[in-house]
Amino acid sequence: MDVLEFILQVVLGITSLLLTLLILLHKGRGGGLSDMFGGGMSQAVGSSGLAERNLNYLTIILALVWFLAIVGLGLITKFQVI
Template identity: 45%
Template sequence: MSVLNIILTVLLFISGLLCIALVLMHSGKGTGVSDMIASSMYNANSGSGVWEKNLDRLTIISATIFGVCVLVMAITFPTGTIGL
């Protein structure tokens, strides 16, 4: 496995975990997991609109990094070398 594939694999795992965490931090419509996790972060006086906008941007960036890593790995990953 080349150095590029190792870097992409690490970046894939980090961006995947970051995507999961950021999606769970979004405010939901009901009393779901996001409300339990982020209830202390959202306050009417703290400007949650700006917080949501930045959270949206971070989620899009991490999802884009995840997608690009998957595409590049699909092209460059050597076939038949897993487990060797």
Template identity: 45%
Template sequence: MILALQIILVLAAVIMTVFVLLHKGKGGGLSSLFGGGVQSNLSGSTVVEKNLNRYTVLTALIWLVCIVALNLLQAYGN
């Protein structure tokens, strides 16, 4: 159980790093390479950017749950 949580934690950290790097910054960011640069003048952000935000938050929640679970297993496990 602990090994599985550790693996998920590392994968979530790597995926979250990639998602954060894909976000659009002041200069356009890496998300413009994958279609994030095509914007409508009427909307503030594209569907790609909104989905990227959702995936980033979901990955961060998974990362946080793994940290809490590992801490609880270490404190009260065995």
């Protein structure tokens, strides 16, 4: 196994877990999983707009890293000489 392939697999695993957690932290728009984890309570209290924007920004950056890891692994797999 190539070192770059291993690094991309580790990055993909970590970003997958973090992306799942960040998506669950987002404020719900009515019902859904976010209410199960306390999203409904924070909606009643009123959440910070800055915190939500930062969470959106972090989620987008993490999703881009996740996407690039998948594309990188796909390219390595396609052009790998056996």
